[in-house]
Amino acid sequence: MHPLETYLRSLSRIRSSGSGVDETSYYGPLETLFNEIGKTLKPKVRCIITLKNRGAGHPDGGLFTADQFQKPSAETPLPGQLPARGALEAKPTKDSVRQIARTKQVKDYLSKYRQLLITNYRDFALTTRGGDGEPIILESYSLAADERAFWEAAAHPRATATTQGKRLEDYLKRVMMHAAPLAAPEDVAWFLASYARDALSRIENADLPALKAVRTSLEESLGLQFEGPKGEHFFRSTLVQTLFYGVFSAWVLWSKEHRPTDQKASFDWKAAAWSLHVPMIRTLFEQIATPSQLGPLGLVEVLDWSAATLNRVDRANFFEKFDEGQAVQYFYEPFLEAFDPALRKQLGVWYTPMEIVQYMVARVDTVLREDLGLEDGLADPNVYVLDPCCGTGTFLVEVLKRIANTLREKGSDALLAQDLKRIARDRVFGFEILPAPFVVAHLQLGLLLRNLGAPLEDYGERISVYLTNALTGWEPPVGSPATPAFPEFVAERDAAAQVKRAEPILVVLGNPPYNSFAGVSPAQELGLVDPYKEGLISEWKIKKFNLDDLYIRFFRLAERRIAEMTGKGIVCYISNFSYLSDPSFVVMRKRFLNEFDKLWFDSMNGDSRETGKLTPDGKPDPSVFSTERNREGIRVGTAVGLMVRGAADRKKYSVRFRNFWGASKRRDLLESLQTANFEACYEHASPRESNRFSFRPQNVSDQYMGWPRLVELSLESPSNGLMEKRGGALIDIDRDVLGSRMKVYYDPDASWNEIGSLHLGLKRNAARFDAVKTRKKVITSESFDSNRLRRYVMRPFDSRWCYYSSVRPLWNEPRPTLWVQCWEGNRFLLSRVKADKTPEGPPFYFVKGLSDDHLLA
Numbered sequence: 001m002h003p004l005e006t007y008l009r010s011l012s013r014i015r016s017s018g019s020g021v022d023e024t025s026y027y028g029p030l031e032t033l034f035n036e037i038g039k040t041l042k043p044k045v046r047c048i049i050t051l052k053n054r055g056a057g058h059p060d061g062g063l064f065t066a067d068q069f070q071k072p073s074a075e076t077p078l079p080g081q082l083p084a085r086g087a088l089e090a091k092p093t094k095d096s097v098r099q100i101a102r103t104k105q106v107k108d109y110l111s112k113y114r115q116l117l118i119t120n121y122r123d124f125a126l127t128t129r130g131g132d133g134e135p136i137i138l139e140s141y142s143l144a145a146d147e148r149a150f151w152e153a154a155a156h157p158r159a160t161a162t163t164q165g166k167r168l169e170d171y172l173k174r175v176m177m178h179a180a181p182l183a184a185p186e187d188v189a190w191f192l193a194s195y196a197r198d199a200l201s202r203i204e205n206a207d208l209p210a211l212k213a214v215r216t217s218l219e220e221s222l223g224l225q226f227e228g229p230k231g232e233h234f235f236r237s238t239l240v241q242t243l244f245y246g247v248f249s250a251w252v253l254w255s256k257e258h259r260p261t262d263q264k265a266s267f268d269w270k271a272a273a274w275s276l277h278v279p280m281i282r283t284l285f286e287q288i289a290t291p292s293q294l295g296p297l298g299l300v301e302v303l304d305w306s307a308a309t310l311n312r313v314d315r316a317n318f319f320e321k322f323d324e325g326q327a328v329q330y331f332y333e334p335f336l337e338a339f340d341p342a343l344r345k346q347l348g349v350w351y352t353p354m355e356i357v358q359y360m361v362a363r364v365d366t367v368l369r370e371d372l373g374l375e376d377g378l379a380d381p382n383v384y385v386l387d388p389c390c391g392t393g394t395f396l397v398e399v400l401k402r403i404a405n406t407l408r409e410k411g412s413d414a415l416l417a418q419d420l421k422r423i424a425r426d427r428v429f430g431f432e433i434l435p436a437p438f439v440v441a442h443l444q445l446g447l448l449l450r451n452l453g454a455p456l457e458d459y460g461e462r463i464s465v466y467l468t469n470a471l472t473g474w475e476p477p478v479g480s481p482a483t484p485a486f487p488e489f490v491a492e493r494d495a496a497a498q499v500k501r502a503e504p505i506l507v508v509l510g511n512p513p514y515n516s517f518a519g520v521s522p523a524q525e526l527g528l529v530d531p532y533k534e535g536l537i538s539e540w541k542i543k544k545f546n547l548d549d550l551y552i553r554f555f556r557l558a559e560r561r562i563a564e565m566t567g568k569g570i571v572c573y574i575s576n577f578s579y580l581s582d583p584s585f586v587v588m589r590k591r592f593l594n595e596f597d598k599l600w601f602d603s604m605n606g607d608s609r610e611t612g613k614l615t616p617d618g619k620p621d622p623s624v625f626s627t628e629r630n631r632e633g634i635r636v637g638t639a640v641g642l643m644v645r646g647a648a649d650r651k652k653y654s655v656r657f658r659n660f661w662g663a664s665k666r667r668d669l670l671e672s673l674q675t676a677n678f679e680a681c682y683e684h685a686s687p688r689e690s691n692r693f694s695f696r697p698q699n700v701s702d703q704y705m706g707w708p709r710l711v712e713l714s715l716e717s718p719s720n721g722l723m724e725k726r727g728g729a730l731i732d733i734d735r736d737v738l739g740s741r742m743k744v745y746y747d748p749d750a751s752w753n754e755i756g757s758l759h760l761g762l763k764r765n766a767a768r769f770d771a772v773k774t775r776k777k778v779i780t781s782e783s784f785d786s787n788r789l790r791r792y793v794m795r796p797f798d799s800r801w802c803y804y805s806s807v808r809p810l811w812n813e814p815r816p817t818l819w820v821q822c823w824e825g826n827r828f829l830l831s832r833v834k835a836d837k838t839p840e841g842p843p844f845y846f847v848k849g850l851s852d853d854h855l856l857a
Helices: 003-017 024-038 097-101 104-113 147-154 157-177 185-203 209-222 228-257 269-275 279-289 291-297 299-310 315-322 327-339 341-347 354-370 394-409 413-426 435-452 487-502 550-566 583-595 665-674 735-746 771-781 816-820
Strands: 045-049 061-065 087-090 115-119 123-129 135-142 385-387 428-432 465-467 507-510 569-576 598-605 638-645 654-659 789-795 798-803 828-831 844-847
Touching: 003 024, 003 147, 003 157, 024 045, 024 061, 024 087, 024 157, 061 087, 087 104, 097 115, 097 123, 097 135, 104 115, 104 123, 104 135, 123 157, 135 157, 135 299, 147 157, 157 185, 185 228, 185 299, 185 315, 185 327, 209 228, 209 279, 209 487, 228 269, 228 279, 228 299, 228 315, 228 327, 228 435, 269 279, 269 299, 279 291, 279 435, 279 487, 291 299, 327 341, 327 435, 354 394, 354 507, 354 569, 354 638, 354 665, 385 394, 394 413, 394 428, 394 435, 394 507, 413 435, 428 435, 428 487, 435 465, 465 487, 507 550, 550 569, 550 583, 583 638, 598 665, 735 771, 735 789, 735 798
Parallel strands: 087 115, 385 428, 385 507, 428 465, 507 569, 598 654
Antiparallel strands: 045 061, 115 123, 123 135, 569 638, 598 638, 789 798, 828 844
């Protein structure tokens, strides 16, 4: 039960008894509410009701931190302690907190305690003492518009807790943390995310007619549509994130201009737009942040609270961590996790560990030198780099750091900063489709340049990271493109198009997103991976495949950019590793072998399905994306793939592969760069038609490969087993029970109500299965036949009975060609197309009669 529900139930129970006193009878529920929320904080915060008179009267309570008690179980704080998180004053529900705040009693309390939370049990106001001694309300929260509405809400505690529980909880957490100086970027991220959630709740159901032009312009610039409720949520969430990242970025840059010891300096969020060096984002920010927009939406108050929080950050301690280039790990990722964890998971927003980033950039630098003959690697003036899914800019930051190291080694320290700024502007490019990480990318790269001594100074000066859909716009548009309402949006789109169509990109690297975004329809991307589907059915007999995952589209983009446009270069991605050997990707692999000379694959494993996240010797094998903050990581296995195209004659290719396992594999990967004979770390793979051009080495002899395959021994093409998907309605352990059920089902005189008493799977609609229409079709086509009650093997040693019918869609997949072969004396040899798990277990089974599609799964 949420603490708010408990609180309201208790208040309502006391009031309905008729024996309570307006103020003091409700102390207990209030104390419980604070303590339930306070115990989730670090340090824990405890509420003590009724404080001693320390020369300013008796406040109704105080908020103490755990270190103010002799031991955790102590009932009272140490002698002489003032409440670290302020005092508490409670009044009857009929009173107004704003009027209470103006009383002499409150002024007296503030003179002693400096911070006071005022409440009438329905409204809360965090109050402090202004410079003139007058009370100032810092932040407030209201559960209801007035007293009557509050007691109505209290009469429905669960519904009220559902709609307001999280917001009130966030508010009280902020109150109980307010006196603590903020230093850790994660804590600052939590506070801003908490305010951002409040902001989103204010606009989630609000009509936004004035922002329709912003929405349309975003859609036209990015070549996508925000569709349905999820698209609407995505759009509004994007606006809120952009607003708060704009404020945060402006505060970071403002902090660089004001020393932490300058106590008079105060950050003003209203001037944030002047600090943003991206015209498109500045325009987007201004459209959201103007008084005409923020006023009706009630966001001015939330942004004022955010600025107040930023103004109490211990900036010296904060920037000790933040200046290390860890904005993503320490701020962006925890912000999005706290702001909207479901959206974070949906977008595939994962912090790419620095070991992975550093390894990939170092490998690209080496291959440029050793295989493409560019002795300065990434620092060579002919090397143009693109991260087409740059997110928060981590790869681009590392690229610029690598270039800086090379320039230092060549003795260009004096001009290093300006050279690096020119490189960031002219030949290191990034594309990003989401405004929030896009803002962080500009922040991270801007901080890097500032720390090197070449800050972005001019109002229009910027780095070459663009807000665009990387998967579209590589060819000139057919006809006149839509024109966004704002010139800055047009300029951003055109600048990105210039990079796509004209710049000689030599390196494509990054961490492509794994999932599409629900509610977002990028119509122009359709057909992008069609080359990877050519011949799958006709040549390879692969009828079931899924090649529309987002990371596959990014591979196609990179292949086309390097092989078909520049003519030479490098592709280096960390991605889902399914493409290495899964049959669906055979055409994709064959194309890679035709287009690239050398291919290296570092399998990082960590797959939940294939290996159960276990090493071959049974030890834990976590995802490389598993961090202290996100121990789960991601479910799919991953691999670093690096492919280089340089030779004019590509009749020969080499494919190298190696595995990394266990909890230390990120470190092991990075340390492998120090190996004297790096190439010796790899096994050679032998992709060929017989193994579907697999990039994984196979430990089999040439003689084995000469044996005939099972399919070559068969007169008929192999068939999968049956697939029921009716919840077991057509299958049973007891033959008689199944027969009785199916007789009723086939009886044309049995009403649908009688059918309702049968197995749920026969009457519940499912994909491709309309229960009523299916029954009409079945009883029109055939009658019940006891000969169709057949033995059915579900799993090894699990034999049951089924009722077979070829009339679709009674069975989801009835496999009629298999049924034809079920004659007396015939037998079936079952095997797998490929191993699903390691170890795969016995790959064969022998049955007579029908069997299930997942018998060997």
